[in-house]
Amino acid sequence: MSLELKQIRKSYREPGGGLLPILDIAEFAISQGEQAVLLGQSGGGKTTLLNVIAGITAPDEGHVIVDGINLTRLIEPARDRFRAERIGIVFQTFHLLPAFTALENVLLGMSFSGRPDRVFARQLLERVGLGKRLQHRPNQLSVGEQQRVSVARALANRPRLMLADEPTASVDLANQSNILSLLREGCREHNISLLLVTHSPEVSAQFERVENLQDFNRAGGAR
Amino acid sequence: MNLLTIAFKSIQQRWLPSFLTGLSVALGIALMIAVIILNGVVTNIFKQSGSGYDLVVGAKGSDLQLVLSTIYHIDNPIENLPWRFYKELSELPYVERAIPVNIGDTTEVGNFPIVGTTPQYFLVDYVPDKSFLIQGDGLRGTWDAVIGSQVARKNGWKVGSQFKMVHAGQADHVHDELFTVRGVIAPTGTPNDRTAFVHIDGFFALAGHDKPVDEAITREAKFYGETEAEVREFYKKDLEEIARHQHEEAGDHAHHHHHHDTPDIQKEVTSVLIVMKGEGYQAANATNLLQNKLKDGFQAQGANTVQVMDRLLTNLVGNVRYAFLYLTALIIAVSGIGIFVSIYNSMSDRKKEIAIMRALGARRQTVLSIIMLESVLLCVLGGLGGILLGHGLVYFASPIIEARSGLLIDPIAFDPLELAVIPGLILMAILVGLIPGLTAYRTDVAESL
Numbered sequence: 090m091s092l093e094l095k096q097i098r099k100s101y102r103e104p105g106g107g108l109l110p111i112l113d114i115a116e117f118a119i120s121q122g123e124q125a126v127l128l129g130q131s132g133g134g135k136t137t138l139l140n141v142i143a144g145i146t147a148p149d150e151g152h153v154i155v156d157g158i159n160l161t162r163l164i165e166p167a168r169d170r171f172r173a174e175r176i177g178i179v180f181q182t183f184h185l186l187p188a189f190t191a192l193e194n195v196l197l198g199m200s201f202s203g204r205p206d207r208v209f210a211r212q213l214l215e216r217v218g219l220g221k222r223l224q225h226r227p228n229q230l231s232v233g234e235q236q237r238v239s240v241a242r243a244l245a246n247r248p249r250l251m252l253a254d255e256p257t258a259s260v261d262l263a264n265q266s267n268i269l270s271l272l273r274e275g276c277r278e279h280n281i282s283l284l285l286v287t288h289s290p291e292v293s294a295q296f297e298r299v300e301n302l303q304d305f306n307r308a309g310g311a312r
Numbered sequence: 313m314n315l316l317t318i319a320f321k322s323i324q325q326r327w328l329p330s331f332l333t334g335l336s337v338a339l340g341i342a343l344m345i346a347v348i349i350l351n352g353v354v355t356n357i358f359k360q361s362g363s364g365y366d367l368v369v370g371a372k373g374s375d376l377q378l379v380l381s382t383i384y385h386i387d388n389p390i391e392n393l394p395w396r397f398y399k400e401l402s403e404l405p406y407v408e409r410a411i412p413v414n415i416g417d418t419t420e421v422g423n424f425p426i427v428g429t430t431p432q433y434f435l436v437d438y439v440p441d442k443s444f445l446i447q448g449d450g451l452r453g454t455w456d457a458v459i460g461s462q463v464a465r466k467n468g469w470k471v472g473s474q475f476k477m478v479h480a481g482q483a484d485h486v487h488d489e490l491f492t493v494r495g496v497i498a499p500t501g502t503p504n505d506r507t508a509f510v511h512i513d514g515f516f517a518l519a520g521h522d523k524p525v526d527e528a529i530t531r532e533a534k535f536y537g538e539t540e541a542e543v544r545e546f547y548k549k550d551l552e553e554i555a556r557h558q559h560e561e562a563g564d565h566a567h568h569h570h571h572h573d574t575p576d577i578q579k580e581v582t583s584v585l586i587v588m589k590g591e592g593y594q595a596a597n598a599t600n601l602l603q604n605k606l607k608d609g610f611q612a613q614g615a616n617t618v619q620v621m622d623r624l625l626t627n628l629v630g631n632v633r634y635a636f637l638y639l640t641a642l643i644i645a646v647s648g649i650g651i652f653v654s655i656y657n658s659m660s661d662r663k664k665e666i667a668i669m670r671a672l673g674a675r676r677q678t679v680l681s682i683i684m685l686e687s688v689l690l691c692v693l694g695g696l697g698g699i700l701l702g703h704g705l706v707y708f709a710s711p712i713i714e715a716r717s718g719l720l721i722d723p724i725a726f727d728p729l730e731l732a733v734i735p736g737l738i739l740m741a742i743l744v745g746l747i748p749g750l751t752a753y754r755t756d757v758a759e760s761l
Contacts, residue, residue: 145670186665186668188324198672201669
C-alpha cells in the first residue's frame, strides 16, 4: 500500500472551549501507483486530511502509514525529512516563493530533501512546457504557468505519494485539463500514487476511483 | 540551493528595507573605523613625538608641563635653566647628546612657535628610526632658521625667506632681527611640522634674551645653592669681558653697536633634550640614573616623554577615546536594533513563505537558520561596506586633516582592533536574528498556508 489511514480522529478546539470533530476515518487506503479523487464540500475536512497525511498536522488518534512508514510514530524532524523525500504536494494557490525563479522554486524543494538535481529540475520544467521560462519569477508567469511550476516542484523529489489540494480550482478552464493531465502523467511515469481532493465533479469525472469524503468521514468536517 | 542562497534571496526580495538597515550598519561601522584609525594616529603622535629622546630636562615643576611645552609647544615653559647646567649635562659620561632648547617666542606671521636650538637637534631621530629630511641647509650661522613643513606651507615661506619673531606672549614686542630660512623639514607628523627652529646663538643675540648680569648671578646662586660671590668667582672671565664691552660701548657712542657672543652667565635654556649612550638596557639605566640624580637635586627634573605621555593618554585622552568608541558602539547597537525591527516586522508577511518551506520538508531548525543567516548577511555585508567606507573616509579626509591640523594620517592605516569588527557583528546578528528566527521556528504550518 502507498497510503493507509487507520482510525484517524482529529478535532479542533472551539473558542468556547468545546471540541469540534473534523475527521473520524476508520480506514482508507491507496495502493502504489493508484490515482484517486476525494470529493468533498468546502469545510468538509479535505485540507485537514491532506495535512494529516502529509505529516503537517498530527492526528489526535490513529495511524497514517505512507510507503510502509507509520508517520504518526516519527518525531517531527524525521517526519519533515520524510515529507521532503517521499511526499509531493500541489496546493490550490500554488504557494510558489515570489523571490525565486521557476527553476529555483523547483530546486528549493529538492534542497530540503538533500538531493538538489539541477538537470532533473530543468527536465521537469521542460516537461510541463516551461523550458523557456526557467528564470522567470512567479509574478512574471501566468496563473496556469505558476501551477505548472508547482506540479514540477511536487514531482522533483520523485515522491511515492502525491497530494493535490484542488489543483485546478484557481486556473481557467483551458488550463485545468492541461494541469490535470500533466499531474496524472507525471505520477504515472514515476509510479507515484495520487490523491487529489476537489469539490469539482468535472475533475472527479476523469478518475476511475472517486471517493466521497462524507461517505467515510464520520465527523463530517468543519473546514 | 543552500541556506545562504535562500537567505540572500529573501534579502533581495525586500531590497529596500534590507539596503537601508545594511546601510545603517555600514555607517556605524564606518564611523567606528574612522574613530579607531584617527585615535590610533593621535595616540601614535602623542606617544612617538619625542620618543627619540631618553629624557627631557627642565626646571622643577609639572613633568607634563615640561613635556607639553618642550615637545608639543602647547603649554608655557616652566622656568629656565642656567647654561652652565646644560654644559654639565652634556659632559656627563653616559650622555650621548644634550640638546639645548629655548622656547616661548613665536613667528610674527602665523604665530608659529619658535625653538632656539643647536644644529644637533636635527641629528637625532624624531621618532626611533625616522630622521629629519631637510630640504636646503641646516642651521649653520647665527641668523639661520629651519622651518617645519606646515610653517612653510601656511606662511608661503621657502629657503631664503626672512622673518621676524615676537617676544614671548607680547604681541607688540617684535624683535628687529631677521632670521633667514635655510631649510624646510619634510613632513614628520609631529609638532616639528608647525615649528620654526632658529640657531640658539641668534636666539640669545636677540635683545632681551640675554639675562641681566646681576639677575643671572642671583638666579644661578639660588639654582646651585651657592653664594653670589662663588658664582662671580666661577664666571670671573665672563664678567671681566662684560665689563670691558660696557666700557668700550660707553666711550664709543658714535659707532654702531657691535655684536658680541652672549657670555655664558647671561645664557639660559628652557630645557635640554637628552639622548643616552648605548641602547636598550644600558640607555634605560643611564636614564634612571640621571632622573634619580635630578630628583635628589632641587632645581631641575628629568621627564621621560614616553612615560609622561602614556600617563596622559591613559588617564585623560584614553578616556576620551573610549568615550568615542562607546559612542560608535552605541550607534552600531542602534543599527542592530534596526535590523531586528526590519526582520521582525517582515515576519508576519513571511509566515506563509516559511510555512511553504516547512510544507516542502524544511525542518524548524532550517527556517530558524535561514532567518539567522539573513541577519548575519545583513550585518556582515553592512560591516564590510562600513569598513570600506571608513577607510575611504580616512583616505579622502587624510589630506584635508593634514592641511588643517598637521596630523599625518596614513590613508591605508589598519588597526588590529578592526579584526574584531566582523566577529562582533556576527555575534550581534545572532542576537538580533534570534527572536525573529524563533518566530519562524514556531510558525504553525497548517494555519499559515
